[in-house]
Every structure is written in C-alpha cells, then in structure tokens.
Amino acid sequence: MALKEQIEEKAKRASLAAKKLANLSVNSKNYALLVMADALEEHIEKILLANDQDLANGVVKNLGKPLLDRLMLDETRIKAMAEGLRKTASLPDPIGEGIGTICRPNGLEIQKVRVPLGVIGIIYEARPNVTVDAIGLCLKSGNAVLLRGGTEAIKSNMAIVDILTAAAYDAGIPIGSIDFIDHTEREAVNVMLKLNQYIDVIIPRGGAGLIKTVVENSTVPVIETGTGVCHTYIDESADLKMACEIALNAKISRPAVCNTMETLLVHEKIADSFLPNMIAVLNAESVEIRGCEKTRVYNAAIIQATEEDWSTEYGDLILSVKVVATIDEAIEHINKYNTKHSEAIITKDYDNARKFQKEVDAAAVYVNASTRFTDGFEFGFGAEIGISTQKLHARGPMGLEALTSTKYLICGNGQIR
Amino acid sequence: MALKEQIEEKAKRASLAAKKLANLSVNSKNYALLVMADALEEHIEKILLANDQDLANGVVKNLGKPLLDRLMLDETRIKAMAEGLRKTASLPDPIGEGIGTICRPNGLEIQKVRVPLGVIGIIYEARPNVTVDAIGLCLKSGNAVLLRGGTEAIKSNMAIVDILTAAAYDAGIPIGSIDFIDHTEREAVNVMLKLNQYIDVIIPRGGAGLIKTVVENSTVPVIETGTGVCHTYIDESADLKMACEIALNAKISRPAVCNTMETLLVHEKIADSFLPNMIAVLNAESVEIRGCEKTRVYNAAIIQATEEDWSTEYGDLILSVKVVATIDEAIEHINKYNTKHSEAIITKDYDNARKFQKEVDAAAVYVNASTRFTDGFEFGFGAEIGISTQKLHARGPMGLEALTSTKYLICGNGQIR
Numbered sequence: 001m002a003l004k005e006q007i008e009e010k011a012k013r014a015s016l017a018a019k020k021l022a023n024l025s026v027n028s029k030n031y032a033l034l035v036m037a038d039a040l041e042e043h044i045e046k047i048l049l050a051n052d053q054d055l056a057n058g059v060v061k062n063l064g065k066p067l068l069d070r071l072m073l074d075e076t077r078i079k080a081m082a083e084g085l086r087k088t089a090s091l092p093d094p095i096g097e098g099i100g101t102i103c104r105p106n107g108l109e110i111q112k113v114r115v116p117l118g119v120i121g122i123i124y125e126a127r128p129n130v131t132v133d134a135i136g137l138c139l140k141s142g143n144a145v146l147l148r149g150g151t152e153a154i155k156s157n158m159a160i161v162d163i164l165t166a167a168a169y170d171a172g173i174p175i176g177s178i179d180f181i182d183h184t185e186r187e188a189v190n191v192m193l194k195l196n197q198y199i200d201v202i203i204p205r206g207g208a209g210l211i212k213t214v215v216e217n218s219t220v221p222v223i224e225t226g227t228g229v230c231h232t233y234i235d236e237s238a239d240l241k242m243a244c245e246i247a248l249n250a251k252i253s254r255p256a257v258c259n260t261m262e263t264l265l266v267h268e269k270i271a272d273s274f275l276p277n278m279i280a281v282l283n284a285e286s287v288e289i290r291g292c293e294k295t296r297v298y299n300a301a302i303i304q305a306t307e308e309d310w311s312t313e314y315g316d317l318i319l320s321v322k323v324v325a326t327i328d329e330a331i332e333h334i335n336k337y338n339t340k341h342s343e344a345i346i347t348k349d350y351d352n353a354r355k356f357q358k359e360v361d362a363a364a365v366y367v368n369a370s371t372r373f374t375d376g377f378e379f380g381f382g383a384e385i386g387i388s389t390q391k392l393h394a395r396g397p398m399g400l401e402a403l404t405s406t407k408y409l410i411c412g413n414g415q416i417r
Numbered sequence: 418m419a420l421k422e423q424i425e426e427k428a429k430r431a432s433l434a435a436k437k438l439a440n441l442s443v444n445s446k447n448y449a450l451l452v453m454a455d456a457l458e459e460h461i462e463k464i465l466l467a468n469d470q471d472l473a474n475g476v477v478k479n480l481g482k483p484l485l486d487r488l489m490l491d492e493t494r495i496k497a498m499a500e501g502l503r504k505t506a507s508l509p510d511p512i513g514e515g516i517g518t519i520c521r522p523n524g525l526e527i528q529k530v531r532v533p534l535g536v537i538g539i540i541y542e543a544r545p546n547v548t549v550d551a552i553g554l555c556l557k558s559g560n561a562v563l564l565r566g567g568t569e570a571i572k573s574n575m576a577i578v579d580i581l582t583a584a585a586y587d588a589g590i591p592i593g594s595i596d597f598i599d600h601t602e603r604e605a606v607n608v609m610l611k612l613n614q615y616i617d618v619i620i621p622r623g624g625a626g627l628i629k630t631v632v633e634n635s636t637v638p639v640i641e642t643g644t645g646v647c648h649t650y651i652d653e654s655a656d657l658k659m660a661c662e663i664a665l666n667a668k669i670s671r672p673a674v675c676n677t678m679e680t681l682l683v684h685e686k687i688a689d690s691f692l693p694n695m696i697a698v699l700n701a702e703s704v705e706i707r708g709c710e711k712t713r714v715y716n717a718a719i720i721q722a723t724e725e726d727w728s729t730e731y732g733d734l735i736l737s738v739k740v741v742a743t744i745d746e747a748i749e750h751i752n753k754y755n756t757k758h759s760e761a762i763i764t765k766d767y768d769n770a771r772k773f774q775k776e777v778d779a780a781a782v783y784v785n786a787s788t789r790f791t792d793g794f795e796f797g798f799g800a801e802i803g804i805s806t807q808k809l810h811a812r813g814p815m816g817l818e819a820l821t822s823t824k825y826l827i828c829g830n831g832q833i834r
Binding site for chain 1: 659
C-alpha cells in the first residue's frame with residue numbers, strides 16, 4: 001500500500017475505535033492504563049535496545065549533545081514514564097461530566113456534558129516520553145490517538161508503541177485506538193494534516209519550524225503550542241531582592257523550556273539600584289546579556305541587543321535586557337514582541353499589578369512570581385499535553401479537559417417549535 | 418493601494434483597536450450599542466435606498482425568489498435589527514467573568530477569567546441582518562470585527578456599516594473596531610484567511626461551498642458552522658402521535674434552515690402503524706419523499722432514495738425516509754451520514770433514550786423534541802453568532818461566551834521554582 005493509503009487506513013481505524021472508546025467506563029480505561037504501565041516496566045530491556053539504535057544513529061548524524069540527552073532513555077526514565085501512566089489513571093475522568101443544565105420555559109431540559117474530541121493527531125519531535133504521555137492522556141480522555149514522532153526517536157517510539165498497544169488491547173481497549181505512523185518522510189505529516197474526515201484535531205509539539213508547517217498546511221483544526229518569548233518586568237516599586245530572585249529563576253532554572261524568561265524589562269527609576277547587582281548575578285551564572293543602550297551603561301561587556309533579539313526565543317543562557325521609562329512602555333513592548341505565553345510583573349503597587357494583568361495579552365500573567373510556573377503539573381492539573389499559545393479552545397497549560405469537547409443532551413416530552 | 422495591502426491595513430487597525438476594546442467597561446459598550454440601534458432607525462431611508470440597488474442587481478442577475486426575499490429589507494426588518502442590538506446591550510457581559518480559582522500549596526493563586534478573542538473575521542453570504550448581529554455580538558464581547566459579506570448584499574451592508582461605525586465611534590468605541598471589506602472579489606477572502614498576525618479566528622456563515630473554501634484555505638483558526646443533515650428516529654416504543662407531530666415540525670416549520678430534519682428513520686416494528694399516516698400528512702404539506710425499499714411499500718409514488726440522498730442537506734420540502742431493523746442500525750446510519758449537528762429519538766423506552774444520547778455523535782441530541790430547537794435563542798443564550806458543527810472551542814449554538822477566550826491571572830508573593 002502506498003504511504004497515503006496506509007495513513008488513511010490507520011486514521012479510519014482510529015475513527016471507528018474512537019466511537020467505542022467514547023463510551024468506555026472509567027474503570028476499563030484506568031485498568032488498561034495500569035496494565036500498560038506494568039508492561040513498560042516489564043520490557044525495559046526491549047526499549048533500551050531500540051533506544052541504543054536511535055542513539056547510534058544520532059551519533060552518526062552528528063546530533064548535538066542536548067538533543068542526544070533528550071533522546072536517551074535509561075531505567076529511571078522508563079520507570080518515570082510508567083509512573084506517569086499510573087498517575088493518569090488516578091486522575092478524575094473528565095468524560096460525562098455535566099457542566100450546566102438549562103431548564104427552558106417550554107419544559108426542555110438542556111444538559112451540557114463533556115465528550116471526547118474523537119481522534120487526536122499528535123506530531124512531535126525527539127523526546128520518547130511524549131509518546132507515553134500522549135497515549136496515556138488521550139486514552140484517559142476517551143480519545144483515539146494517531147502519533148507521528150520524529151526520525152531521531154523512531155526505533156524507541158516504535159518499541160514503546162508496540163508494548164503499549166499490545167497491553168492496551170489485551171486489557172480490552174478497542175483495536176485501533178492507539179496508532180503510530182512509522183513513515184519518517186515529511187509527506188506523512190502532510191497526509192495527516194488533510195484527513196479532516198477522520199482526525200478531529202492536530203496538536204504539534206516541537207520547534208517553531210514544525211509548528212509553523214502544521215499551522216500553515218493543516219485543514220484539520222490545530223491547537224498551536226509551545227513557543228515562548230516570555231518577559232519579566234521589574235516595576236519601579238518592586239522589592240528588588242524578590243525581583244532578582246524571580247528573574248534569576250525565570251532565566252536559569254531550565255533555559256531550554258518555553259516558560260523561561262527571554263527578556264528582562266526594568267523601570268528606569270530603579271535601574272541604578274537594581275541592574276548592577278542583577279547583571280553580576282547573571283554573569284556569575286554564565287548568562288550572556290544583550291542590552292539596550294541604557295543597560296550597557298552598567299557593564300561595557302554587554303552586547304547591543306538588535307531588533308531581532310526582542311523577538312527571539314533563545315532557549316539558552318542568553319537574556320535580552322531593556323530599560324523602560326514607564327509601565328506603559330513595558331506593556332507595549334511585551335504585547336509587540338511576546339508569543340502570548342507567560343509574562344510577569346514584579347511590583348508592590350496595587351494599580352500597576354492590576355493594570356499589567358489586564359493589559360498584557362498572554363495565556364498566563366503573573367504578579368510577583370516566576371513565569372516558570374506555567375505548566376500543567378504546577379497548575380494542579382495532574383497532567384499536561386502541551387501549552388496552548390492560541391486563543392481558541394484552550395489557552396495555557398492543557399490538561400485532560402483540553403482534550404474534550406461538549407455535547408448538548410436535550411430531554412423533552414413532545415416539544416415542537 | 419492594492420487589495421491585499423488594503424485588507425491588511427484594516428486587519429492591522431482592527432488588531433490595534435482590539436487591545437483597547439478588551440478593557441472597555443460594560444457601560445461604555447452597552448451605551449454604544451443603544452446609540453447604534455437608534456442610528457439604524459434614524460437612517461431607515463438610507464438603508465432602504467441601498468437595499469433597492471441590491472434588489473435591482475439581484476433581479477438582473479436572476480437570483481431566485483427565496484434569495485431575493487432573504488436580501489429584501491423593509492422598515493419592520495430594520496427595526497428588528499435595531500431591537501437585536503438593544504437586546505444584546507441587555508445581555509450580561511462575559512468579559513472578566515471568573516471561571517474558577519486554583520489555590521496552590523505554594524501559595525500561588527491562579528484565577529481563570531474570560532477575555533475577548535481579539536479580532537474576529539466573519540465571512541458570510543446574502544442576509545444583511547448578519548451584518549448587524551455580528552457587529553453587535555462582537556462589540557459586546559470586546560472583540561474587533563472584520564466583515565466580508567457577499568456581493569448580493571454589498572450596498573445594503575455598506576450602508577449599514579457606515580451608519581453603525583459612525584454611531585459607534587461617536588459613542589467612544591475605538592476607531593477600527595468595526596470594519597467591512599468592500600472588495601467583492603474572491604481574492605479578498607483568500608487574503609483574510611492568511612492574516613494570522615492580525616485575525617484570531619474566522620467564522621464562515623453560509624452555504625457548504627463557502628464553508629469548505631474557508632476550512633481548506635485558512636491558516637487562521639476557523640469555527641466551522643452550519644451545514645445540517647439532521648435525523649429523527651422513531652423508536653419502536655414511540656408515542657406515534659407525538660412522533661408524527663415532531664417529525665412534521667422538524668421538516669416543515671422552516672425547511673431552509675440547518676436544524677431541519679432531512680432524514681426520517683423508522684423502526685420496522687411500528688412502520689405499519691406509523692408510516693401510512695406520516696406519509697399522508699407529509700404529502701398534504703407538499704413534502705417530496707425519497708424512501709428506501711421498505712418505505713416505498715406504503716406508497717408507490719415515493720421515489721427510491723439513492724446513496725447520495727442520505728447525505729444531502731435538501732434545505733427544502735424534501736425528505737428521505739428509511740426503515741431500520743434496530744436502534745443500533747439507526748445510530749449507525751446517523752453517525753455515518755450526519756453532519757454532527759442535531760439528532761432526535763422519539764421513544765418511551767428509558768434505555769433506548771440514554772443509548773441514543775450517548776452513542777449519537779452530534780452537537781445536540783434530543784429525546785422527544787424537535788431538532789428545530791438547536792438555536793442560541795431557543796437555548797436561552799439571548800444571542801447567536803452561528804451553530805458550530807466542529808468539536809473544537811465551541812459546539813452547537815454559539816452565544817457571547819463562544820466569542821471569548823480565557824487568561825490565567827496568577828498572584829504570588831515571590832514564588833520561584
């Protein structure tokens with residue numbers, strides 16, 4: 001069979017399975033998740049063997065060290081994946097949850113309930129743990145899932161999917177509910193993006209290039225995730241010790257992730273008292289600073305920030321710094337250059353805190369806390385399928401609820417119009 | 418300026434206006450809506466003059482009578498539009514509404530609030546009342562709106578938009594919040610569909626062709642609306658008098674709209690007692706019936722339904738009828754041919770009612786009521802921008818809430834991770 005027909009066949013099967021999955025009891029889903037977790041741990045050797053092949057191919061292809069590290073699995077990481085599945089089993093089931101009943105004057109009772117989306121297509125890069133997370137969360141929310149992972153992790157992903165599907169189907173999950181597209185050609189992605197008949201939503205997870213390709217080419221609805229150009233603004237009334245601690249945390253605790261600060265904005269009235277120490281602290285942590293003219297006054301070694309810097313997600317120990325004259329200038333800068341992900345103000349001023357939260361356009365707007373908290377687990381969702389940076393359907397960290405749609409159930413006794 | 422630049426310019430202006438609109442008080446928005454309603458009534462003559470031109474052009478272009486009727490405005494219809502704006506002013510403001518606060522163990526307070534989507538693009542056909550409705554609902558929900566109406570109503574739409582924008586801007590609404598694209602070329606639609614930088618969502622309203630074009634070509638997120646192949650299934654345990662009344666209402670009360678029944682499914686055990694009378698009643702109302710083999714037994718004049726009939730939205734006094742052996746066959750038929758809009762079962766059986774509501778995949782699933790109730794006003798939303806037939810973001814009738822997104826406001830006191 002040609003590539004297109006093969007993918008269509010899998011998607012069609014997933015769409016048939018989704019109809020059965022939608023009405024599976026929460027007990028059946030949880031039982032399967034626990035069986036799948038056990039299966040992962042029973043087959044650690046098999047997964048490691050496959051992972052070795054990916055790593056060897058990665059070395060041949062000259063993948064960088066960070067990428068190889070993300071690709072690498074060991075016993076601890078596989079056990080953590082299994083724990084993730086058990087954690088997902090313990091979460092409340094969103095399906096069937098009533099979210100309001102309207103009783104109309106004519107006697108109609110209109111109940112709104114959560115239902116699965118149907119078939120979720122996930123297109124992702126590198127990390128094999130995404131495979132396990134996505135399968136677990138889609139199953140728990142009653143959705144069939146069609147995965148398409150990157151070339152780098154293909155052997156690991158296929159081993160994981162083999163183990164998980166065998167365990168799931170043994171445990172009574174409808175066949176076709178979980179599938180993996182093992183074609184590494186780009187064409188495979190393009191085929192998925194046009195399967196509106198079978199796929200209800202596509203979630204891309206990966207770099208800006210992948211997300212752009214998906215958004216531009218998909219006719220299936222997309223939930224855009226991920227890229228984060230996040231700011232921290234130090235207001236003139238900020239507690240400077242707190243400001244320094246939060247800014248440092250937002251930059252260095254995990255520089256590669258999307259909720260990391262990329263630009264620090266500082267009110268000019270406190271620049272003298274704040275920036276010299278902040279710069280010293282950042283320098284001590286090997287953070288490269290690219291600053292505006294006013295920032296460079298404090299340290300001649302600071303490189304001049306270019307227009308491009310203001311909109312760059314470094315994903316690294318690099319930070320752009322700008323001194324602003326007013327909170328309005330800070331808000332304007334943020335709304336111009338941000339990716340609508342996470343933004344923070346450090347302030348003691350009540351009006352400024354409210355103004356910043358109201359006027360900054362982002363999924364998460366913080367007062368006196370690090371942007372690093374934008375995360376499904378930190379928000380208490382118990383899970384995360386990604387962080388939506390679009391405004392439709394879901395915004396910010398997406399837990400199980402983001403993988404659901406709704407349906408109106410209307411009970412009448414003969415009403416006509 | 419070339420067409421592309423002109424449309425981009427309007428979209429950019431709308432996106433700037435949206436930032437101001439988002440924080441406008443509900444009093445300011447309501448005041449503007451009332452002023453706009455008065456302005457419509459003050460300029461009835463101007464609107465009618467423009468409408469006369471559209472009607473004259475329609476006659477030249479040989480538009481059919483139903484289309485000309487939908488295009489036609491008179492004093493009553495214009496006053497109804499003005500009343501619509503006043504009604505919108507009286508609805509609760511969805512913006513700023515809190516929908517849950519999470520208090521985390523580390524002291525972070527995470528509040529989820531409703532915010533506007535930003536800029537909404539509406540691409541629609543024929544009826545000029547959509548222009549007024551869309552402007553009113555977008556303004557009330559704090560969104561800027563960019564309209565692109567059909568060629569047939571271009572003069573009427575432009576007159577209405579001129580009157581409403583003048584009134585709105587006089588009343589303090591940010592300039593650029595409401596705009597109309599007066600290019601009637603198809604190219605104008607294609608330009609809009611790619612303006613991700615400025616437009617947050619596109620809502621197409623119109624025939625299947627328009628909706629298909631938008632879904633297939635838009636890189637901006639789309640909310641799919643409208644097409645309805647709706648079914649009514651008469652279960653073996655149905656109250657046959659109620660079944661006949663509901664089926665008749667679902668077919669004839671307004672055959673051109675999307676929540677009208679297109680296919681009637683009848684359990685074979687009650688076909689003998691139900692169908693002869695039902696067919697007679699439908700015939701009396703001039704409904705053309707296209708039936709399966711078993712249906713045609715009851716009336717030799719009934720045409721044989723083809724495979725195509727089962728998936729056709731007639732939008733007219735035509736009905737396909739099929740006799741089924743079981744409720745499962747009915748559900749399977751529906752899930753195969755429906756557009757996931759509205760479906761009904763007529764039954765006295767508790768288990769069958771529940772089974773149907775669980776297993777049928779549609780935005781609205783009725784027991785013992787007419788599918789004609791799928792409507793924002795009938796659901797008590799006080800407004801309707803369209804009926805979503807997709808699963809993402811909004812499903813079923815969309816009121817003001819469907820025109821909002823959310824934002825997390827997080828208050829801390831120095832939390833780092």
